[in-house]
Amino acid sequence: MKGNIIRESEYNHERKHKIIIILVLDFISHLDSQHLSEPFQRMIIIIRQFAPCLLPLLLLLQLSFLYPMTISAAVPTYQMANGDKLPAIGLGTWKSEPNQVKNAVKEAIKLGYRHIDCAAIYGNEKEVGEALAESFAEGVVKREDLWITSKLWNDSHDPAHVIPALKKTLEDLQLDYLDLYLIHWPVSLKHGVVLPNSADDMLPFDIAKTWSGMEAAVDADLTRHIGVSNFSIHKLKVLLKNARIRPEVNQVERHPYLQQKELAEFCKAHNIHITNYSSLGSRDRPANMKPDDEPILMDDSTILNIAKKVGASPAGVLLKWGLAEGASVIPKSVTRKRLQENLEADSAVQLSDEDLKIIRALDRKRRYLDGSFWCLKDSPYTVENLWDEQATSGSAGAEL
Numbered sequence: 001m002k003g004n005i006i007r008e009s010e011y012n013h014e015r016k017h018k019i020i021i022i023l024v025l026d027f028i029s030h031l032d033s034q035h036l037s038e039p040f041q042r043m044i045i046i047i048r049q050f051a052p053c054l055l056p057l058l059l060l061l062q063l064s065f066l067y068p069m070t071i072s073a074a075v076p077t078y079q080m081a082n083g084d085k086l087p088a089i090g091l092g093t094w095k096s097e098p099n100q101v102k103n104a105v106k107e108a109i110k111l112g113y114r115h116i117d118c119a120a121i122y123g124n125e126k127e128v129g130e131a132l133a134e135s136f137a138e139g140v141v142k143r144e145d146l147w148i149t150s151k152l153w154n155d156s157h158d159p160a161h162v163i164p165a166l167k168k169t170l171e172d173l174q175l176d177y178l179d180l181y182l183i184h185w186p187v188s189l190k191h192g193v194v195l196p197n198s199a200d201d202m203l204p205f206d207i208a209k210t211w212s213g214m215e216a217a218v219d220a221d222l223t224r225h226i227g228v229s230n231f232s233i234h235k236l237k238v239l240l241k242n243a244r245i246r247p248e249v250n251q252v253e254r255h256p257y258l259q260q261k262e263l264a265e266f267c268k269a270h271n272i273h274i275t276n277y278s279s280l281g282s283r284d285r286p287a288n289m290k291p292d293d294e295p296i297l298m299d300d301s302t303i304l305n306i307a308k309k310v311g312a313s314p315a316g317v318l319l320k321w322g323l324a325e326g327a328s329v330i331p332k333s334v335t336r337k338r339l340q341e342n343l344e345a346d347s348a349v350q351l352s353d354e355d356l357k358i359i360r361a362l363d364r365k366r367r368y369l370d371g372s373f374w375c376l377k378d379s380p381y382t383v384e385n386l387w388d389e390q391a392t393s394g395s396a397g398a399e400l
């Protein structure tokens with residue numbers, strides 16, 4: 001199953017087996033055994049005597065042949081090359097205020113989330129760390145059952161800065177290791193610059209150099225997997241040529257208005273898993289990143305019609321589309337009801353091939369995060385070279 005989404009989770013096996021046991025016991029207790037042969041009649045009498053304690057006993061024992069693989073969340077998983085499983089529905093934490101995120105992460109874990117998407121730049125890793133530490137201490141979840149992603153900020157792209165940045169993230173998250181560490185953006189800033197005010201704050205991005213720092217983090221057992229974010233096909237090609245340890249994930253904006261079909265095909269061909277961000281259209285992002293006239297994904301009439309038809313919410317349809325495309329999704333929410341709804345997007349929302357075809361026709365190459373905030377006057381970055389939409393194959397570009 002390596003490289004594929006495992007659609008039916010073990011949770012569902014477990015639930016199905018419990019239902020089957022209940023049905024069988026119920027059938028036996030109502031069975032008219034008069035016409036059966038004597039040994040069968042005797043067996044049924046014994047089963048009836050023990051029926052009340054049989055189910056709890058089976059559930060207690062969690063018999064290995066009935067429950068061959070147990071994970072805790074009701075979501076499909078994506079299997080990495082080393083066998084690790086990335087839960088295909090995670091919790092996004094960008095814009096979750098420090099005073100909200102701790103509660104959101106704890107609630108999410110209780111609901112069954114096993115994948116949390118973090119980043120140093122979100123400014124809330126300390127609170128996420130408190131939520132994790134409390135969840136472990138309360139016995140809600142074990143570290144090894146969680147998938148924790150974080151991201152290297154743009155001012156720490158020098159290989160000498162990668163491990164210190166990762167160690168700071170680990171300290172804040174109160175963890176010994178990450179499951180996945182990503183280069184957040186293919187954009188470099190001078191060390192100590194959080195956000196650039198002018199081109200003077202910016203540096204050219206050297207993929208190979210930064211990646212060598214990421215590889216060193218794997219060598220030091222500080223992260224189990226490494227990957228990138230906001231990378232185009234062109235930059236992935238440059239990276240693959242220079243990588244000793246292959247990138248396993250590319251986290252990118254992806255939803256029905258920005259389907260990134262070529263990128264998805266390239267990643268599939270190179271066994272790079274895609275995590276979709278802003279699956280719901282990122283409506284809560286800062287006003288200066290959000291033009292007034294932008295199309296609102298969750299209000300799209302096609303999405304609303306499909307949602308109504310299948311008895312789901314627009315968010316459920318958008319997330320299920322991403323999962324059906326083979327990606328993982330990391331919707332952000334700090335609202336319990338929405339956390340639950342998003343977590344159930346795979347099991348509770350059914351989209352037909354026709355629905356998926358209709359959604360595929362909504363593509364309009366519309367980025368909500370177009371990266372223009374990196375493209376300051378005289379800086380090495382333009383919207384074109386950030387996304388390489390005009391790049392021809394083989395021309396790496398001096399800065400990249």
Ligand SMILES: NC(=O)c1ccc[n+]([C@@H]2O[C@H](COP(=O)([O-])OP(=O)(O)OC[C@H]3O[C@@H](n4cnc5c(N)ncnc54)[C@H](OP(=O)(O)O)[C@@H]3O)[C@@H](O)[C@H]2O)c1
Nearest residue numbers: 092093094277278279280281282284315331332333334335
């Ligand atoms: N790698 C990158 O460069 C990058 C960039 C952007 C995002 N990300 C990651 O991806 C995550 C998700 O993307 P995003 O935060 O941009 O936005 P998003 O998940 O598309 O949308 C979040 C917004 O949707 C609302 N929402 C959540 N579930 C909902 C539901 N079921 N029904 C209605 N509204 C719902 C949230 O409100 P409430 O919170 O009030 O419920 C919030 O306002 C981020 O948090 C971050 O972890 C990564």
